[in-house]
Amino acid sequence: MASPPHLLFFLLVFGASIAAGLIGSLVGLGGGVFVVPLLTLVFGLPLPEAIGASIISVIATSSGAAAAYVRDRMTNLRIGMFLEIATTLGAITGAFLTAIAPTGLLFVIFGLVLVFSAAPLIMRFGEELPQGVHNDRWADKLSLASSYPDARLGREVAYQVERVPLGVVMMYIAGTISGLLGIGSGTFKVLAMDTAMRLPVKVSTTTSNFMIGVTAAASAGIYFERGDINPVIAAPVALGVLAGATLGARTLARLSNRSVRKLFVPVLLFIALSMLIRGGAILLGG
Amino acid sequence: MTQSKTNSTLTQVQAQERRLRQAELIISHVLRGGVVVSAGIILLGVLWFYIQMAITGHTTLTYPHSLSGIARRLGRGEPLALIALGLLILLLTPILRVAVSIITFAIERDWLYTGITLLVLIILLVSLLLGRGGA
Numbered sequence: 001m002a003s004p005p006h007l008l009f010f011l012l013v014f015g016a017s018i019a020a021g022l023i024g025s026l027v028g029l030g031g032g033v034f035v036v037p038l039l040t041l042v043f044g045l046p047l048p049e050a051i052g053a054s055i056i057s058v059i060a061t062s063s064g065a066a067a068a069y070v071r072d073r074m075t076n077l078r079i080g081m082f083l084e085i086a087t088t089l090g091a092i093t094g095a096f097l098t099a100i101a102p103t104g105l106l107f108v109i110f111g112l113v114l115v116f117s118a119a120p121l122i123m124r125f126g127e128e129l130p131q132g133v134h135n136d137r138w139a140d141k142l143s144l145a146s147s148y149p150d151a152r153l154g155r156e157v158a159y160q161v162e163r164v165p166l167g168v169v170m171m172y173i174a175g176t177i178s179g180l181l182g183i184g185s186g187t188f189k190v191l192a193m194d195t196a197m198r199l200p201v202k203v204s205t206t207t208s209n210f211m212i213g214v215t216a217a218a219s220a221g222i223y224f225e226r227g228d229i230n231p232v233i234a235a236p237v238a239l240g241v242l243a244g245a246t247l248g249a250r251t252l253a254r255l256s257n258r259s260v261r262k263l264f265v266p267v268l269l270f271i272a273l274s275m276l277i278r279g280g281a282i283l284l285g286g
Numbered sequence: 287m288t289q290s291k292t293n294s295t296l297t298q299v300q301a302q303e304r305r306l307r308q309a310e311l312i313i314s315h316v317l318r319g320g321v322v323v324s325a326g327i328i329l330l331g332v333l334w335f336y337i338q339m340a341i342t343g344h345t346t347l348t349y350p351h352s353l354s355g356i357a358r359r360l361g362r363g364e365p366l367a368l369i370a371l372g373l374l375i376l377l378l379t380p381i382l383r384v385a386v387s388i389i390t391f392a393i394e395r396d397w398l399y400t401g402i403t404l405l406v407l408i409i410l411l412v413s414l415l416l417g418r419g420g421a
Contacts, residue, residue: 004339004344004345004347007336010332010336056373056376056377059376059377059379059380060321060324060325060376062380063317063318063320063321063376063379063380063383064317064318064321066313066314066317066318066383067311067314067315067317067318069314070307070310070311070313070314071311071314073307077303077306077307077310078399081387081399081402081403081406082399082402084384084406085402085405085406085409088406088409088410088413089409091413092409092412092413092416095413095417096416142398142402143299143398146303147300213379213380213383214380214381214383214384214406214410216380217377217378217379217380217381217410217413218409218410218413219413220377221377221410221413221414221416221417222413222414222416222417223417224351224373224374224377224417225351225352225414225417225418226351226417227349227351229370229373230349231331231349231366231369231370231373232335232347232349232366232369234369234373235328235331235332235369235372235373236332238325238328238373238376239325239328239329239332242321242325
């Protein structure tokens with residue numbers, strides 16, 4: 001940015017980020033998936049700076065809400081800590097890949113990730129209470145099995161964990177996507193715990209939220225020192241998304257049932273298409 | 287908390303789990319404090335930036351990428367350095383959480399997880415060093 005950003009620019013980015021944080025918390029996707037398209041497509045900012053600002057907002061919402069994730073006993077702290085080895089290594093990989101990947105390709109990948117993120121809003125992945133799951137060797141060694149209080153069933157539900165190595169590989173990929181695009185990539189973390197390790201849905205969702213901030217910090221450090229976190233852009237985005245997410249958690253959380261979330265599927269797909277078109281145009285235009 | 291299990295080793299594990307969670311909860315509240323403090327610093331930096339621009343008509347648009355750069359530029363009275371400081375504190379909150387978790391696991395004498403969490407911290411610290419390569 002050659003000339004100093006006008007106060008109006010700051011206020012517009014701030015306002016739009018509030019909306020992104022609000023919608024993100026309502027849909028349960030976090031603000032990141034909306035921030036990057038907003039900054040690049042609407043405000044015309046360079047992709048690296050949009051990603052840098054986004055990853056900061058991901059950390060802000062994650063650290064701000066950490067207490068809520070820990071308080072409810074559905075989060076499995078051990079599984080979270082253990083899998084953070086894979087997600088942080090993935091995030092570092094992603095942060096390096098994003099610097100060498102062609103911009104058009106990054107837009108296309110972002111579009112595809114958005115399409116994929118819409119899927120959990122339509123259909124349910126994983127099982128509420130997976131049956132016939134038995135600890136594998138790793139789950140035993142790492143004492144990953146645990147139990148959680150299920151409010152709906154009114155009892156403590158014990159669960160075991162399988163296919164830990166596959167879960168680790170999928171978590172590494174989830175971390176790479178997070179570092180590559182500057183998003184929390186909660187959808188992919190949940191997918192790894194649901195489909196590979198077959199954890200109860202409530203456990204995988206809350207544990208994923210618990211892990212997002214630490215994953216994001218691994219790539220954010222690289223972005224910061226590379227100079228991709230431009231204070232002029234990151235400041236209104238971080239403050240806005242934080243305000244929006246806080247507001248969303250307080251007022252809209254109760255609305256976030258499946259039918260309401262479905263309303264956002266067209267919005268998500270529209271943004272995905274816009275990112276794909278932009279990416280295609282850059283790739284074809286050279 | 288009612289437990290249907292009577293297995294004594296299992297309840298021992300659950301008691302440990304509970305203490306672990308209480309410690310993590312305290313860390314989480316500290317983290318939220320960190321987020322509030324950094325948001326406050328960022329906001330102050332933004333106000334300073336626009337006030338300086340309104341009064342003097344110009345401001346510095348380059349910004350620091352390192353702790354030493356932040357300190358140097360803060361000394362020169364550059365508002366973007368204050369914003370960068372707030373952003374850096376925000377960035378460090380999850381890393382702080384991991385560092386404190388190492389201590390919690392160690393107090394519980396859970397050496398396996400003390401090691402696992404230590405490994406996560408090392409990866410995070412290495413990531414901070416890797417960025418300096420400027421790749």
